[in-house]
Amino acid sequence: MRKVDTLLTGGIVVTMNAKRDVIVEGAVAIEGADIVAVGPAERVAGLVQAAQVVDCRGQIIIPGLINAHTHAAMTLLRGLADDLRLDVWLLGYMMPVEREFVGPDFCDVGTRLACAEMLLSGVTTFNDMYYFEEDVARATAAVGMRAVLGQTVLKFPAPDAESYDQGLERCRAFVQAWKGHPLITPAVAPHAPFTTTADILQASAALALEFDVPLHIHLSETALEVQDALRQFEHPPIEYVHHLGLLDAKVIAAHCVHIVDREIPLLARSRAGVAHNPSSNLKLASGFAPVLKMRAAGVPVGIGTDGPASNNDLDMFEEARLASFLPKATSGDPTALPAADVFAMATSEGARALHLHGETGSLEVGKRADVVVVDQGAAHATPRFHLSPHNVYSHLIYAAKSADVRHVWVQGRQLLRDRELLTIDLAEVQAQAAAIAVRINDFMAAREGSLLNKTVAIGGFEQKETYEIQVKAPVEDIEALQARLLATQLPIVKQSIRQQFDTYFLFEGEGRSLRYREDNELAGPEEGGSGLSVRPTYTLTLMEGMHEREYQDSVILSRSRYTAQATYSLRFYREYFNPRREIEVVKWRHRYRVMFEETEFAVNIDQVTRPQGLGAFIEIKARTWSASDAEHKAGLISRLLRLLGLPAGRAVRGEYVDLARQTVL
Ligand SMILES: [Zn+2]
Numbered sequence: 001m002r003k004v005d006t007l008l009t010g011g012i013v014v015t016m017n018a019k020r021d022v023i024v025e026g027a028v029a030i031e032g033a034d035i036v037a038v039g040p041a042e043r044v045a046g047l048v049q050a051a052q053v054v055d056c057r058g059q060i061i062i063p064g065l066i067n068a069h070t071h072a073a074m075t076l077l078r079g080l081a082d083d084l085r086l087d088v089w090l091l092g093y094m095m096p097v098e099r100e101f102v103g104p105d106f107c108d109v110g111t112r113l114a115c116a117e118m119l120l121s122g123v124t125t126f127n128d129m130y131y132f133e134e135d136v137a138r139a140t141a142a143v144g145m146r147a148v149l150g151q152t153v154l155k156f157p158a159p160d161a162e163s164y165d166q167g168l169e170r171c172r173a174f175v176q177a178w179k180g181h182p183l184i185t186p187a188v189a190p191h192a193p194f195t196t197t198a199d200i201l202q203a204s205a206a207l208a209l210e211f212d213v214p215l216h217i218h219l220s221e222t223a224l225e226v227q228d229a230l231r232q233f234e235h236p237p238i239e240y241v242h243h244l245g246l247l248d249a250k251v252i253a254a255h256c257v258h259i260v261d262r263e264i265p266l267l268a269r270s271r272a273g274v275a276h277n278p279s280s281n282l283k284l285a286s287g288f289a290p291v292l293k294m295r296a297a298g299v300p301v302g303i304g305t306d307g308p309a310s311n312n313d314l315d316m317f318e319e320a321r322l323a324s325f326l327p328k329a330t331s332g333d334p335t336a337l338p339a340a341d342v343f344a345m346a347t348s349e350g351a352r353a354l355h356l357h358g359e360t361g362s363l364e365v366g367k368r369a370d371v372v373v374v375d376q377g378a379a380h381a382t383p384r385f386h387l388s389p390h391n392v393y394s395h396l397i398y399a400a401k402s403a404d405v406r407h408v409w410v411q412g413r414q415l416l417r418d419r420e421l422l423t424i425d426l427a428e429v430q431a432q433a434a435a436i437a438v439r440i441n442d443f444m445a446a447r448e449g450s451l452l453n454k455t456v457a458i459g460g461f462e463q464k465e466t467y468e469i470q471v472k473a474p475v476e477d478i479e480a481l482q483a484r485l486l487a488t489q490l491p492i493v494k495q496s497i498r499q500q501f502d503t504y505f506l507f508e509g510e511g512r513s514l515r516y517r518e519d520n521e522l523a524g525p526e527e528g529g530s531g532l533s534v535r536p537t538y539t540l541t542l543m544e545g546m547h548e549r550e551y552q553d554s555v556i557l558s559r560s561r562y563t564a565q566a567t568y569s570l571r572f573y574r575e576y577f578n579p580r581r582e583i584e585v586v587k588w589r590h591r592y593r594v595m596f597e598e599t600e601f602a603v604n605i606d607q608v609t610r611p612q613g614l615g616a617f618i619e620i621k622a623r624t625w626s627a628s629d630a631e632h633k634a635g636l637i638s639r640l641l642r643l644l645g646l647p648a649g650r651a652v653r654g655e656y657v658d659l660a661r662q663t664v665l
Contacts (some may be wrong), residue, residue: 012058022389046446064124064370066350068302071273073110102159121402150189150216208249273353280306505579551634554651
């Protein structure tokens with residue numbers, strides 16, 4: 001008789017071996033980290049002598065569930081911002097808050113909270129992508145769970161790296177430090193094609209190949225991402241990363257919702273795994289991943305919860321149930337993806353998708369002892385049929401709840417006993433999470449209350465104040481004014497004609513507005529232009545609307561604005577800032593840079609075409625940096641006005657948005 005540590009006996013054993021054997025009255029023997037016997041209870045009892053026997057009668061013994069894609073520490077951002085489009089949610093909320101708060105402590109607390117939640121729902125292995133992954137690894141290893149942990153690499157500054165070189169270095173150090181750990185498989189995680197560059201993707205693939213570790217990436221999550229990729233890279237995302245050699249690595253591709261048919265064989269041939277995240281895809285309205293097609297092509301598809309900020313929980317029972325329903329509904333075929341196949345996706349196939357099938361995913365001799373016992377005593381588990389051993393799959397997928405999970409072992413160590421967490425002080429973790437939530441709450445309250453903070457939060461703005469001295473006056477006859485300007489014989493350094501489409505966002509409380517500008521410069525005759533628009537540029541400007549001082553002739557000194565290139569769409573800014581009102585101003589602008597008394601001025605002659613009836617204006621502007629310089633330039637502007645034959649006292653105060661507001665009210 002072989003001495004073993006633990007014998008689970010008397011339950012229905014769902015092995016998820018290659019034949020998917022189900023043993024109605026079975027047993028599993030654990031010694032050290034490994035499964036050493038699986039079979040009918042009677043036979044196993046004759047083989048082993050166990051230090052601990054767990055009576056599993058009336059229960060189901062299953063392989064630990066595998067959460068194929070998550071961002072564990074984001075438990076701490078659960079419920080912070082919901083019902084938003086993916087780009088607004090990610091770039092407008094998650095990433096700015098992460099840049100502010102995510103550090104070693106955040107990752108430690110968030111990961112332990114996630115581990116608690118996952119163990120309580122029968123998860124023994126998860127695949128993570130986040131920052132400070134060494135802290136995630138320490139927390140996970142201390143809890144005793146198995147995980148593939150991907151250190152994120154991004155093209156923009158991340159909470160744990162100023163630049164992508166630093167991110168890659170961090171990733172290399174992490175992989176070196178954790179490679180070979182019995183529970184932790186380190187991985188390289190370039191976030192997604194649209195948040196990285198070709199260089200980053202190639203370097204990430206090289207790193208993953210060098211250490212033979214998985215590469216975890218988001219691919220083809222949204223239709224927009226695929227459209228953008230087609231425009232930018234001339235390929236859909238998976239074809240694009242294939243051309244970069246990324247698929248040579250052991251890839252775990254999260255989502256693949258909008259995978260193009262011809263990309264499926266690329267994943268199959270390279271033995272990449274896919275993580276399917278039904279809740280997240282539904283909640284963010286990303287779409288329905290073609291799970292049937294991918295599986296039919298031989299691509300292993302695991303099931304993931306995605307991060308708890310986009311789900312908002314880590315319940316794999318719920319996730320598996322959804323994963324079973326989606327392809328039925330989208331194909332119109334209720335026989336599609338039967339319960340046993342979905343259960344495989346949550347266990348053995350999930351392990352294959354994570355490249356961990358040698359260690360976990362099934363109850364077989366030689367694999368690590370990652371075992372879960374599920375109760376069948378609840379009302380929703382009554383009655384039970386045994387017409388076929390496969391009735392158990394339907395019970396597990398369609399009726400069982402995570403609250404039915406009673407015991408969990410990982411690597412032979414018991415982590416949950418009668419729903420009591422043995423390696424996590426849940427009350428302590430919850431108190432720590434609550435304390436962090438208070439700080440995040442304060443930060444968000446301050447940010448949402450300040451347009452400047454909210455604008456700066458999405459990046460690109462320099463928090464640098466400049467001052468501008470300017471005047472604006474109505475013009476009756478544009479051509480006559482232009483003729484007068486030329487007649488002054490002042491040197492014109494530069495000139496251009498542009499059509500500007502401005503969308504102003506207005507907010508509660510007057511004074512501040514945001515301007516989104518599409519600026520189309522027309523190619524002039526000197527460039528051989530035919531008047532067709534050259535590439536438009538987009539800017540976002542925070543207008544303070546604050547006048548510091550007024551000089552003679554209504555020349556105004558104003559605190560200048562914060563301007564940045566608008567890297568996102570107008571739709572993004574609209575959804576992110578949620579303005580009370582919008583006003584559109586469209587104008588043709590003839591812009592001159594004129595030297596007057598050795599000082600450069602911008603002279604804009606504008607014909608406003610929307611709103612109609614606003615008319616034409618001249619603006620004269622210059623940057624300024626001191627009170628005496630402002631005084632000097634105000635005097636020059638007054639003289640310039642007179643030189644152009646513009647009578648004093650006609651100037652108007654305010655931006656176009658202010659004038660437009662009066663006409664469109
Ligand atoms: Zn994700």
